[in-house]
Amino acid sequence: MLKRKITLKHIARELEVSISTVSKALKNSEEISRDTKEKIQAFAKLYNYKPNNIAISLKNKSTKNIAVIIPDIVHHFFTTVFHGIEKIANEKGYNVILCVSDESFDKEVINMEILANGSVDGFIMSLSSETQLKNDYNHLKELTEQGIPLVLFDRVTDQVACDKVLINDKDGAYRSVKKLIENGKKRIALVATEDYLSVSKERADGYFQALKEFDIAVEDNLILKLPSMSSVEGDAMELFLKNEKVDAVLCVNEIYAIHGMRIAQKLGFKIPQDIEFIGFTDGILSKFSNPTLTAVAQHGEKMGEISAEMLIEKIESENDVETYRTEILEPTIIERESTLNV
Amino acid sequence: MLKRKITLKHIARELEVSISTVSKALKNSEEISRDTKEKIQAFAKLYNYKPNNIAISLKNKSTKNIAVIIPDIVHHFFTTVFHGIEKIANEKGYNVILCVSDESFDKEVINMEILANGSVDGFIMSLSSETQLKNDYNHLKELTEQGIPLVLFDRVTDQVACDKVLINDKDGAYRSVKKLIENGKKRIALVATEDYLSVSKERADGYFQALKEFDIAVEDNLILKLPSMSSVEGDAMELFLKNEKVDAVLCVNEIYAIHGMRIAQKLGFKIPQDIEFIGFTDGILSKFSNPTLTAVAQHGEKMGEISAEMLIEKIESENDVETYRTEILEPTIIERESTLNV
């Protein structure tokens, strides 16, 4: 019952021709006579012959696989990036091996080592927070030294020479804060993570820039730093909103913003009249929260598409040109109910 | 500068021994003398030799890759399942190639065909809605006929003999509705998708069963069917809630539930006093909505783990035993603010 995979050798033996003849016949080579080709092709079709990808990979030194390493899969932004990557990769005939580093340096390194030995033609990745904290990029450098193409997106480092795709986080934050100021807000808070994450830092910079431009003094106690990205446990946010007479909040992610809005509502604030909210990452929560959240869209899918295009271009370019590009996407502010829209 | 990949052949040539000697020395074979082994191992280490995975795959007829095909990546449930799969796969030394069918039959077929020719050792998948609609499973049957291990999860079919992992959707719906009835609700609505999806059907059955048990007549106009999973456009929901004097709603997904709650609030209903809501898929929206949503947790991560374990067990079992298991997980109802919790 079990139809085992058939190979060129089987066909050759059955039809009493050589393996090379079979191979050529199946590629419709001019070298082979019509009769022979038809016979071989018919036989191959009948037995559902399909060339073995592994053998082809070995011969061609090309796997048509690319690796994607992201810090977290249960996170809307990375998910959309992956979707963009997968779309382009499929269009160009590549499969995608997806690894999740879970924000761990070791997992990132291990995944790279396993896949860098012929399993994939190139890597697309976003750095784990632990890697950015350790500031150790030797695993990436080894990769590029071996001539394996690498594209970094969103969480990047300037210590590795490779193609990069990122969004202008600083400008996104700058424009958000500017908008809040123009809406008449005075005490604008920033809710961020610890700033070893490159993106968190950029966003803080944009916040500072906007305040400076409008001659508003930076107050340290208007900046709340929460430990981990998804944990909103504890009452830090509540104390913060209660004590600081904040009238607008920029959050570096959706969760913080949604959580902040709930607490503000509980404290009796009206959104957006008394307090406005803007959050990074225009994910699913922003669209469905109550009120809906004005968000800085990071265009994840587009980032994914560009990353994949850059990587595949490098993979398929003959010459090992050592020139690297950095694409910077402009974020878009999606206005919703959590801000006054003038 | 560019350190090209080094092979056994290079080492052999450089050290003037044979390739077989190098191979054995690196595996610490007893056949090779201490001196030679040390010399070869030192050289290999110095030049950072790593065996080529593709060559090993070809030799062993085992790729240590598994394919995961899911209908949608930007969907919390599938994302958590993937996370579970990836976790187990990594523990057992497998990489995961992730393909997204985008609910398309053709993409599902194409992805399978590409990967079924040696690229992976087995498949884990959840059927696309189009496939369930067409009711065509020949691509899956071909796979199993070739002896390639396959595990189906969540959206399965009984037309293909293979391992399966699913949650008891019917019971989840049944218990939800029972709870609503016990909370004193009389006019309980069901908001579902078109029922060619196996899971949607199961959930509807559970709804019917609970009503029947409590001698409540099924009213067709208490059942709202919306076209696509993520589109909540249009005012179908609003008309429905306004006209039908509904006092409880079971939704087959989060989005419908969140959307329903917003409209109910807009219409002046108090949740949960006037109207209660329960939604399937305990995702991120349920936790952060306002009010938070009582949800039927599907234990996606657990499903992923079980699927991966089943698949790898099949892959690594010598004998082609043709016995298949079906694991059924019990859902858990997570009570939150959208229901009265007695």
Added chain:
DNA sequence: TATCAACACGAAACCGTTTTCGTAAACTTA
């Protein structure tokens, strides 16, 4: 009829491993 090109195919190398088997050289043993 000798020469030559075109045709149709096969042999063999190659991709990078693993593994079986064969065998010189060194060492034991009787």
Added chain:
DNA sequence: TAAGTTTACGAAAACGGTTTCGTGTTGATA
């Protein structure tokens, strides 16, 4: 010292393809 046993290594096949090159047969040409 002849015979047998280790020891330490190499040759070669195998995995499943692709591709280059060589060659016997045919038919055309001079």
